[in-house]
Amino acid sequence: MKLNQRGLLIVISGPSGVGKGTVREALFEMEGHDLVYSTSMTTRPPREGEIDGKDYYFVSKEEFLERIKNDQFLEYAEFVGNYYGTPKDKIDAQLEQGKEVVLEIEVQGALQVREKVKDAVFIFIAPPNKEALFRRLLRRGTEDPETIDSRMKKAEREFPLAHKYDYIVVNDEVMNAADRIIAIIRAEHAKTERAIYKYREMLEVD
């Protein structure tokens, strides 16, 4: 399989509470793309309305630890007693098939992927300002005060890590943010380092 036919791995990440999940959902609702979502696995209990296998694969801590031992994750992270991870198995096959695979993961996990997958595209979702993010964390209301406090502290620590990403997309308005991600994906495909293979093929076909 030639380099140019391999799909893009797109990593959407950002501080806790920035609305990564909402942006990712909006992205998948948009037309004119061919994206595949890689569902994460977690040991945290489902929030109301979350569906197993769609929002997350919800598993027990025992099962998660077993999978870590068997090196079944592309990345994983632990946060306030819960594990979050990206199962390896399907991703590589999907990329080989030329599909665009989207991960929506924590900052800690994204930095692990950065080390492993050199040609992935890393997008940091940023809040329009700090207040918006803290308001969001408070409003979520599904978590106890300590969890909220932990998330706020985590977000503070994650703010400066934006510079490790390829792109910063401000989540001022969800559809705008999703739209910018679509633009980034299109631009990435037009990048010379990716497009040159196809281009050369075209010239040789003559």
Added chain:
Amino acid sequence: MKLNQRGLLIVISGPSGVGKGTVREALFEMEGHDLVYSTSMTTRPPREGEIDGKDYYFVSKEEFLERIKNDQFLEYAEFVGNYYGTPKDKIDAQLEQGKEVVLEIEVQGALQVREKVKDAVFIFIAPPNKEALFRRLLRRGTEDPETIDSRMKKAEREFPLAHKYDYIVVNDEVMNAADRIIAIIRAEHAKTERAIYKYREMLEVD
């Protein structure tokens, strides 16, 4: 003036006959951008319908040579007896004002700009195939056989230079090509190296 407020210099270029001008026109007809076109200067006679100051500044060879002597061009090139160049004067002021300045220039000139303006964005417009380009050159019909032949040979020499650009945009359909350029501009603004200043400002404002 801060780095983040400076506008982008966008260089649209590509082989002779690829339809750079048509793509550039389509780009400017699109909505939702804030682009400024930097009109080139040439010593070649206007083609039918071309307007002085809009399509090109049409000047005499003497005037052009005088301007070269006075270092008034960002780039210039000579081709089949005619000169083409980008007047320096306005561009820098427009970039300082935060405007996005678009140049539509020959490959030879684009490579000169590449040397001088490190953070410009270079887009190579490619034909969907060689035949399309040659057909286009023949159909233009405003030039004598020798000129057409020179242009074809020039295009052949320019094909391999695509790898010196940041992006390759295939001109399969003019509106598609223009649309891809808009996506590239949006993505370039979201690039961490550009967006980080604004992002840091946002965090400090707090």
